[in-house]
Amino acid sequence: MAQVPRLLEIEANTHQRLDEAxxxxxLGEVAALKESLRHIAEKKNKADRLRRQAAQGEIGTHALG
Known part of the structure; x- marks a missing residue:
């Protein structure tokens, strides 16, 4: 989850590069950058899922106590 700020930085840079392309x-660079953005979005979604799972696990642990 510490990687999310770095992913956001990479995403912003990629959008800037896409605008230039x-x-x-x-056109080849546009296609490659769009693919990069798709992968970045997948990683962000995975990080968000892990964050939510961790939060649910913490809530479940407190509920047991």
Whole structure:
């Protein structure tokens, strides 16, 4: 979960690069950057799921006590 801030930084940078690629009409780069953004989104979703699971586990542990 500590990786989320880094993922957000990478995502912002990738969006900037994608904007440039669109302006320059670098179609291959546009496709590659869109794929990168898809992978970043998957990693963010996974981190969010893990965070929620950890929170539920903590709540469940407190409920037992």
């Amino acid at each position: 669109h302006r320059m009409q670098w």
